[in-house]
Amino acid sequence: MAMPATIEWVEGKVRMLDQSRLPKEVVFLECQDYQSVARAIKDLKIRGAPAIGIAAAMGLALGAKSIRADSREDFQTKFLSICSVMAATRPTAVNLFWAIERMKRVVHDYAGDDFSWLQDRLIREAIDILQQDIEMNHAIGRFGADFIKNGNTVLTHCNAGALATGGHGTALGVIRTARDQGKRLNVLVDETRPVLQGARLTAWELVQDQIPVTLITDSMAGAFMKKGIIDLCIVGADRIAANGDTANKIGTYTLAVLSRHHKIPFYVAAPTSSIDFDLATGDKIPIEERNPEEVTHILGQTRIAPEGVGVANPAFDVTPAEYITAIVTEKGAFRPAEIIRLKGSAAKESSGKVKRKGGRSKNVSRV
Ligand code: MRU
Numbered sequence: 101m102a103m104p105a106t107i108e109w110v111e112g113k114v115r116m117l118d119q120s121r122l123p124k125e126v127v128f129l130e131c132q133d134y135q136s137v138a139r140a141i142k143d144l145k146i147r148g149a150p151a152i153g154i155a156a157a158m159g160l161a162l163g164a165k166s167i168r169a170d171s172r173e174d175f176q177t178k179f180l181s182i183c184s185v186m187a188a189t190r191p192t193a194v195n196l197f198w199a200i201e202r203m204k205r206v207v208h209d210y211a212g213d214d215f216s217w218l219q220d221r222l223i224r225e226a227i228d229i230l231q232q233d234i235e236m237n238h239a240i241g242r243f244g245a246d247f248i249k250n251g252n253t254v255l256t257h258c259n260a261g262a263l264a265t266g267g268h269g270t271a272l273g274v275i276r277t278a279r280d281q282g283k284r285l286n287v288l289v290d291e292t293r294p295v296l297q298g299a300r301l302t303a304w305e306l307v308q309d310q311i312p313v314t315l316i317t318d319s320m321a322g323a324f325m326k327k328g329i330i331d332l333c334i335v336g337a338d339r340i341a342a343n344g345d346t347a348n349k350i351g352t353y354t355l356a357v358l359s360r361h362h363k364i365p366f367y368v369a370a371p372t373s374s375i376d377f378d379l380a381t382g383d384k385i386p387i388e389e390r391n392p393e394e395v396t397h398i399l400g401q402t403r404i405a406p407e408g409v410g411v412a413n414p415a416f417d418v419t420p421a422e423y424i425t426a427i428v429t430e431k432g433a434f435r436p437a438e439i440i441r442l443k444g445s446a447a448k449e450s451s452g453k454v455k456r457k458g459g460r461s462k463n464v465s466r467v
Contacts (some may be wrong), residue, residue, distance in 0.1 A: 103262050103308055104128075107154055108188040109227050110350065112165070114158040116146045119263055121214070134163030134182050139261040141189040141196075148264020149338045149374055150233050153195030156217050157226035160203045164222045167215070171299060179207050191386040192347055192416050194339040194376040196446075199229055199327060233266035236447065238428035240270055241277030244334065244369050245435070247426070248278040248285060252331040257289045258349035259301035260336025270369040271334045272305060273429065279311050286314045288330060290321060292349060294364045294413065295393040319353050325362040326423060337370035337427075344421030344436020345382025348372075350414055356423035360363065362378055365425040372429050372446035382418035390415050 104126060107116045120143065121127050129145055131137045135160030140146050146155045163182035169175035172354055183200050190196060206225050212217050230315060248254065254275060258264075261272030268276060275287060286304055291300035299315055306313035318322065333355055339347045345367050346352075353361040359366040392411035397403050405411075422435035431442060 103305065106151055106263050106267060107267065108228065109158055109161075109223065109230070114154065114155070114162060115181070116140060116144045117263070119147060119301060120145050120170075120301075122263075122300050123319045130249060131159070131162065132160040133166065134185065135420075137162060138185050138189050143218075147297070148238075148259060149193035149195040149336065150261070150265040150270070150371060151372060152190060152193045152220045153199035154226070154233060156189070156196050156232045156264055157199040157203050157229045159186055160200065161219075161223045164207075165219045167219070170198045172210075172213055175218070175219055176207055180204070188353065190388055192308040192338045192388045193374075195371075195373050196283075196392035199365075202229065204288065206286055207264040220455065233373075234268060234373065234445070236373075237265050237268040237270060237273040237297055238277070240369050240371065240428055241273040242266060243430075243433050244274030244367065244428040245278040245281055245283075247332060247334075247365065247367060247428075248274065248283055249331070250283045250286070252283070253286045253288060253329055255259060255290070255330045255333045255355070256302060256325070257290045257298060257335050257352055257355055258292045258326045259297040259305070261302055261305045261460040263301050263305060264336060267450055269305075270336045270428075271367075272302065274334055274367075274369050274434075275306075276309065285312070286409060287311060288321075289313055289315055289325060290355075291315060291350065293318055296399070297349065316334040318354075322358045325364055330362075331366055332365045332367065334367040334369055337368050337374045338416055339379075339385050340370060340375045340427065340439065341366070342377045342440050343381050344424060344427060345381060346419045346421070346424060346427070347385045347387065348417045348419065348458070349366065350417050353419045353423075356419040357447075360423050365424055366419075367428055367433075368419075368424050371426040371433060372442055375429075375442065375446055377440070377443045377446070382420065385416075385418055386415070 116130045167178045261269035289298045289302045390413045396405040424436045426433045
C-alpha cells in the first residue's frame with residue numbers, strides 16, 4: 101500500500117490520518133472546526149513537529165472561515181483568540197508557533213475589508229505551508245542521503261517520517277531518498293516508549309515502503325552499537341536552538357551520547373522551520389510533560405505499573421550541539437555551530453516559496 105496523505109485540505113475540511121489508531125487501522129479524521137484540529141494535535145492524532153505546524157495552519161484557516169466580523173479590528177481580535185487556542189496545544193515543537201506566526205502575518209498585512217477574500221487567502225497560506233514542507237523534505241533527503249553509503253545500517257528514533265510531516269519525512273526522508281538512489285540499507289528503529297511512535301509509526305511506514313526495518317526496544321541501542329552493527333544515527337527535531345542544541349523525542353540524548361562513545365556519526369534532519377533563532381541555547385526549550393498514564397499503561401489500555409506509583413513523563417529531551425555531527429536542512433548540511441548562518445534566510449523569515457535545489461548549496465559544510 102502506498103503511504104496515504106498525512107494531512108490534506110479537502111472540500112473545506114481538514115482530513116488527517118488518525119495516527120493514534122496506527123498500525124491497527126488506517127482511518128481518517130475529518131475536522132470541520134478549529135477546536136477539533138486543536139484536540140487532534142493535543143491527543144497525538146496528528147503529531148511530529150512539521151505536521152503539527154501544518155495542522156495548526158489549517159485549523160486557523162478553518163477558524164478564520166467561521167469568523168463573522170464587522171470591522172478589521174474585530175476580525176483580528178477574533179482571529180488572535182483562535183491563535184491562542186492553537187498555541188496552547190503542545191509547547192515544544194517550534195513549527196507550531198512558526199506556522200501560527202505565518203498565518204497571523206497574513207491577517208496583519210491585510211489592509212482591506214473583504215473578509216471573504218482574506219478567509220480564502222488564509223486557506224491558500226495553509227495549503228502553501230503543506231506544499232512547502234513536502235518540498236523542504238525532498239531537499240533534506242537529497243542533502244542527507246550523501247551521508248548514507250550502500251550497505252549501511254541506520255538507527256532512528258521516534259517517527260520523523262511522512263507521518264510527522266506533510267510527506268516524505270525528515271530523517272525518514274533521508275532514508276527514503278538514499279533507497280531511491282539505489283542504496284541498500286537496513287533501518288533499526290527504537291520502539292520509542294512511552295507512546296511507541298517507533299514501533300507503531302516508523303515501523304509501519306517503512307514496511308509500507310518496503311524498506312528493510314528491524315524493531316528494537318529503546319534499551320537495546322547501546323548493545324547494537326557496541327557490536328558494530330550501526331553505521332550512523334539519524335533523527336528529527338522538534339526545536340533547534342540557535343547554537344544547534346536540539347530538542348527531540350525523549351531518548352534522543354541517550355542515543356547521541358552512546359553514538360559519541362562508539363564513534364558513530366549522529367545526524368539531525370529538520371527543516372529550517374524547526375530552528376528557533378530566538379533561543380540562544382537549548383536550556384530554554386519548553387519540554388512538554390505528558391499524562392502519566394502514557395507511562396503506567398500501554399497505549400492507554402493495559403496497566404503495567406502499580407496504582408500510587410510516582411511518574412515522570414517528559415516527552416522530549418535536549419541533545420547538546422556538541423554531540424551532533426551535522427544538522428541536515430533543506431538548505432544544506434551544517435555543523436551545529438554554523439546553523440546560525442541560516443538566520444534571515446530560513447523558512448521562518450521568508451514568506452516566499454522554498455526553492456527546489458538540484459545539487460548541493462553553497463552553504464553546505466561537509467562533515
Ligand atoms: O510527540 P511527537 O510524536 O510529536 O514527537 C515527535 C518527535 O519527537 C519527532 O522525532 C520530531 O517531531 C521530528 S518530526 C519530523
